Amino acid sequence: HCMRSIGAAERAIELMVRRGLSRQAFGKPILNLGKNMEVVSRARIDIESMRLMVLRAARAMDTMGNAEARVWISAVKAMVPEKVCRIIDEA
Numbered sequence: 001h002c003m004r005s006i007g008a009a010e011r012a013i014e015l016m017v018r019r020g021l022s023r024q025a026f027g028k029p030i031l032n033l034g035k036n037m038e039v040v041s042r043a044r045i046d047i048e049s050m051r052l053m054v055l056r057a058a059r060a061m062d063t064m065g066n067a068e069a070r071v072w073i074s075a076v077k078a079m080v081p082e083k084v085c086r087i088i089d090e091a
Contacts, residue, residue, distance in 0.1 A: 002054050002080040006047060009084045013043050043087045050080050055064035 017040060027036025030036060057076045060069035 002050070002076055005052070005080050005084045006050050009043070009047050009050075009087040012024045013047070016040060016043070016091040036037060036091075039090050043090065046083045046087060050083055053079060 017031065020036055020040070021029045023030045025033060031040070053072075055070060055075050057072035060072045068074075
């Protein structure tokens with residue numbers, strides 16, 4: 001389920017960038033104004049970190065077993081929904 005949520009965040013970034021490039025203010029795309037580019041960059045960093053955490057949890061499950069990987073699984077379950085909601089809210 002976490003990878004599906006990450007996919008939703010990817011889609012939110014795609015829509016954010018598309019809107020930022022299509023709308024203009026002061027003769028420039030709004031993506032280039034203010035902190036908009038920083039918001040997109042932070043969202044991309046968050047998506048990559050979520051993806052790596054999910055892969056790390058999956059690797060732990062494969063190598064250590066589900067019981068020992070519980071810490072990684074819990075971390076992913078706590079981190080992914082929070083960051084995905086923040087990315088979607090900012091989009």
